[in-house]
Amino acid sequence: MSPETRVAADHQEQGTAEREELRRRLAALPPERRAALRRSLLGGQEKRTWPLSTGQERLWFLQRFDPDDCAYHITWPVRLRGPIDETALAGAFTAIATRHEVLRTRFVLDGDLPAQVVDQPCEVRLDRLDPGRVVDEPRQDFASSDVEQAIVAYAGRPFDLAAAPAWRAGLLRLAADDAILCIVLHHIVVDHWSLDVLMRELDESYRAHREGRPPLLEDLPTQYHDFAVTERKRAEEDRDNLDYWVERLAGAPPLDLPLDRPRPARWTGHGAKIDVAVPDAAVARLELLARAHRATLFMALLAAWQVTLGVAAGQDDFCVGVPVAGRDRPELAPLIGYFSTTLVARADLSEDPSFGELLRRTRISTLKALARAGTSLDRILGALRVPRDLSRPPLCQAMFNLTHNLPTGDLLRTELGDLAVELYSQLDLGRARVEVSLDVYRGPEGIGGWLEYATDLFDGATARRLADTFARVVTRAGGDPDLRLSELGAADRKFRR
Known part of the structure; x- marks a missing residue:
């Protein structure tokens, strides 16, 4: 091997080692630091628009056909008993939406085709289904018409898929230590399997916020928009x-x-x-x-x-x-x-x-x-x-x-942090x-x-x-x-x- 060839080989080996060390250091960064680094390398811009999956595209067209239709709203109301920390509950939803990009996604027209736009993480606020109203009685008939009508009205409110993420969560207070948590999600961002994931992460994130620590959740291997891209490619080859x-x-x-x-x-x-x-x-x-x-x-x-x-x-x-x-x-x-x-x-x-x-x-x-x-x-x-x-x-x-x-083990859970959970009738x-x-x-x-x-x-x-x-x-x-x-x-x- 000539001296020039040996030098080139040494440089190549050194470059490979440096790249491996860089990959190792990047992998060790927290997810938010990695995201910030990507944005800085791209001059503050990051690609956040992707095609819809084929299933999402159908739901998007149905929503365009009838924007007021709530047939594809998935509603999960649960009754919470105990000293509810609303700040911790909102913080738990914020952590979950930060973690799952699909919960920060809007659906817009990109030319002639629908596209997913992933927004930056922001604070999630709980809606109040009963503004300023607290019931004095320690127990209230949760099937009463006024409570049921409030939940139905909240669940049936249409989503503007282009303007905001397609989900919301609200709290209906029945007493100081008694409330109904109502989670409403459009099918375009969630399926029934996802509800089990959501309730599992809500429990851990609520506990973590109450204890002043980060949630102990494993890094996600991928995001939904990655699946959408792969799914469309597979569909074309099928x-x-x-x-x-x-x-x-x-x-x-x-x-x-x-x-x-x-x-x-x-x-x-x-x-x-x-x-x-x-x-x-x-x-x-x-x-x-x-x-x-x-x-x-x-x-x-x-x-x-x-x-x-x-x-x-x-x-x-x-x-x-x-x-x-x-x-x-x-x-x-x-x-x-x-x-x-x-x-x-x-x-x-x-x-x-x-x-x-x-x-x-x-x-x-x-x-x-x-x-x-x-x-x-x-x-x-x-x-x-x-x-x-x-x-x-x-x-x-x-x-x-x-x-x-x-999976229903977490969906049907009976505890959320230090709160008792009861299923509310569908x-x-x-x-x-x-x-x-x-x-x-x-x-x-x-x-x-x-x-x-x-x-x-x-x-x-x-x-x-x-x-x-x-x-x-x-x-x-x-x-x-x-x-x-x-x-x-x-x-x-x-x-x-």
């Missing part, structure tokens, strides 16, 4: 799965449930909820049946919901939307953001099969769908070229959701995302949940018949899987025209 969905869903007819009143020319999203319940004994039998068919309770309940809808509509072919978590990589687990997506389950009730046969069909189609869950509904709709119909949701007029694989905001949606959970007493329905189309009595039919199908199918669908729904043909 040709094979898109082809599967186009072939699977081509020619699917709309679900044509019998209506109680004429369909409006334009979808309004007006809705209501009713409770749904199936006793534990009936659910346990259905679980045994599902295991015998190498299926899950989710698959069996989806099949029962398809039978319910098919009986009501007199159809054997239609689609049901099914939300899935969409967090297919471990680094996404600790993030707040909108990762969930909608799978389309096409019902096949043809030839009046037994429930056991329908469960087999549902199992096969569900497994195939889950293997291709990365294809967004918006891309599928675009590839199918579904004719635009402003009077109804596209492709899926019905939804089904079994809350069974989402309120009816008077909105519906689709014509009928069944949202249920498996509890110790069986199946519980609610049926959400469009009040422009259906009366409450019709919704109740749907819920009761579903409960009867679950009970009959678990008792005798050889019953054909016509037998399962024999008592419910009054739905049909």
